Amino acid sequence: MTSKYALDREDLTLNARLVRGLREAILSGDLKGGARLVEREMTEMFGVSRGLLREAIQTLASEGLITLVPHKGPVVTLLGREEAAQLYRVRGALEGLACSEFTQRASDEQRQELFDIFARLEAMVGKEEPNALVEAKNDFYRCLLNGTANEVLELMFTQLNNRIVQLRRLTLSASGRFPDTLKEIGRVVNAIRAGDGRRARDMAEAHVAAAAEVVQRRFSQLDLDKE
Amino acid sequence: MTSKYALDREDLTLNARLVRGLREAILSGDLKGGARLVEREMTEMFGVSRGLLREAIQTLASEGLITLVPHKGPVVTLLGREEAAQLYRVRGALEGLACSEFTQRASDEQRQELFDIFARLEAMVGKEEPNALVEAKNDFYRCLLNGTANEVLELMFTQLNNRIVQLRRLTLSASGRFPDTLKEIGRVVNAIRAGDGRRARDMAEAHVAAAAEVVQRRFSQLDLDKE
DNA sequence: ATCAATCATATTGTCTAACAATCTGTCAAT
DNA sequence: ATTGACAGATTGTTAGACAATATGATTGAT
Numbered sequence: 001m002t003s004k005y006a007l008d009r010e011d012l013t014l015n016a017r018l019v020r021g022l023r024e025a026i027l028s029g030d031l032k033g034g035a036r037l038v039e040r041e042m043t044e045m046f047g048v049s050r051g052l053l054r055e056a057i058q059t060l061a062s063e064g065l066i067t068l069v070p071h072k073g074p075v076v077t078l079l080g081r082e083e084a085a086q087l088y089r090v091r092g093a094l095e096g097l098a099c100s101e102f103t104q105r106a107s108d109e110q111r112q113e114l115f116d117i118f119a120r121l122e123a124m125v126g127k128e129e130p131n132a133l134v135e136a137k138n139d140f141y142r143c144l145l146n147g148t149a150n151e152v153l154e155l156m157f158t159q160l161n162n163r164i165v166q167l168r169r170l171t172l173s174a175s176g177r178f179p180d181t182l183k184e185i186g187r188v189v190n191a192i193r194a195g196d197g198r199r200a201r202d203m204a205e206a207h208v209a210a211a212a213e214v215v216q217r218r219f220s221q222l223d224l225d226k227e
Numbered sequence: 228m229t230s231k232y233a234l235d236r237e238d239l240t241l242n243a244r245l246v247r248g249l250r251e252a253i254l255s256g257d258l259k260g261g262a263r264l265v266e267r268e269m270t271e272m273f274g275v276s277r278g279l280l281r282e283a284i285q286t287l288a289s290e291g292l293i294t295l296v297p298h299k300g301p302v303v304t305l306l307g308r309e310e311a312a313q314l315y316r317v318r319g320a321l322e323g324l325a326c327s328e329f330t331q332r333a334s335d336e337q338r339q340e341l342f343d344i345f346a347r348l349e350a351m352v353g354k355e356e357p358n359a360l361v362e363a364k365n366d367f368y369r370c371l372l373n374g375t376a377n378e379v380l381e382l383m384f385t386q387l388n389n390r391i392v393q394l395r396r397l398t399l400s401a402s403g404r405f406p407d408t409l410k411e412i413g414r415v416v417n418a419i420r421a422g423d424g425r426r427a428r429d430m431a432e433a434h435v436a437a438a439a440e441v442v443q444r445r446f447s448q449l450d451l452d453k454e
Numbered sequence: 455a456t457c458a459a460t461c462a463t464a465t466t467g468t469c470t471a472a473c474a475a476t477c478t479g480t481c482a483a484t
Numbered sequence: 485a486t487t488g489a490c491a492g493a494t495t496g497t498t499a500g501a502c503a504a505t506a507t508g509a510t511t512g513a514t
Contacts, residue, residue: 013297049498051278058282062289071466071505086379093324152313152410276469298476437514
């Protein structure tokens with residue numbers, strides 16, 4: 001029996017806040033891919049003890065945001081082209097599932113909210129507001145995942161997406177693709193509107209595959225292959 | 228250039244071994260779902276310091292095997308029927324992807340190995356050897372994932388499956404279903420043999436859905452719903 | 455000048471000890 | 485039976501220490 005008035009105990013522990021802070025620092029690009037995370041510097045940066053810091057690092061490592069190199073220290077995970085391709089393929093499967101589940105399970109309100117957010121996205125075509133765009137996209141996915149009523153999926157998709165965020169710098173510069181993106185997402189939304197979960201899923205997978213291709217092309221163009 | 232004689236540095240840190248040990252203890256059922264993990268007891272059990280233990284617990288918590296309850300301590304995650312259903316739906320998507328990728332990417336040797344393992348499974352029908360059966364199934368999935376050449380998928384699927392392992396007690400008792408299971412997997416294998424990735428995927432999803440249903444029925448029968 | 459062995463230093467891996475904050479169960483008072 | 489206070493246990497967090505390992509500089513030999 002969870003009361004409506006129950007206090008939020010989640011963030012009470014310093015540990016949880018530290019994990020959030022560190023994750024935020026990575027996702028925001030403040031700590032860039034490849035950066036070494038020296039314990040002494042990090043403890044000063046966050047004002048916590050070494051023990052706590054190490055606990056947080058373990059957590060983010062198992063989320064894939066940090067790579068642990070024994071005796072050398074943790075490093076912000078840097079994505080290579082092959083790893084990026086793999087991430088996108090898994091993402092296709094999860095996003096496809098999300099669309100299919102949303103179609104079956106979402107409430108009318110959630111459905112409506114999704115359509116509204118999509119309209120907001122459509123209104124942005126032509127304008128140059130990368131921040132608003134990123135936010136609207138985030139809203140879209142948040143709404144989509146919410147409507148799946150599947151917390152496991154929500155968690156896994158979020159974690160996967162967090163790892164992909166690092167590539168945003170690559171995709172942003174190719175933002176001329178936005179009209180195409182919109183068309184692809186539009187097909188997903190239409191399928192959801194029609195109640196056709198299977199098609200929504202297929203369209204979502206196609207969309208992710210297209211995005212993955214853009215990333216691969218950027219890798220080639222910039223010759224970003226690592227050792 | 229990795230030498231054949233390179234020492235295994237993976238397990239060198241006590242930390243890594245502790246994580247493995249603790250995970251093993253949970254997966255094996257030695258630490259059952261719902262069990263409290265009191266720090267003092269655990270440090271004695273594994274012979275490590277409190278700090279290390281807490282790091283390991285953070286790791287397993289973010290894998291979902293352990294649930295952290297602030298100020299009360301960690302608990303071995305106990306699956307309810309709803310969560311089980313969600314896990315299986317995600318698993319369907321991932322297993323489907325794995326089959327599809329295997330069809331496209333696996334080498335001839337990997338393909339052959341998969342067929343051999345399946346033959347081993349077929350030979351087990353009728354016999355009562357739960358241990359050998361579990362092992363053969365594990366081999367099957369290990370081979371399947373290997374052939375996908377997708378480490379991200381491998382990792383996510385493994386983590387997801389680890390969480391599901393806890394339900395094995397429910398599915399084992401319903402082992403009269405083995406012939407059906409075999410038939411379902413057989414359809415997957417046939418599709419792979421025919422090079423039809425799409426069908427392999429569909430069959431895999433059907434198989435997982437069937438397994439999920441069994442679990443749901445067991446939940447109903449045993450009336451295992453939690454608060 | 456180049457290469458290899460050596461050594462000093464920084465950093466990680468791990469442990470112990472301590473104390474504050476929080477939970478849990480007990481016992482007394484009403 | 486309910487409330488409240490109290491004691492013990494457990495978690496949350498910090499600090500300090502030392503061993504093992506990595507890194508970069510120095511030295512020595514060729």
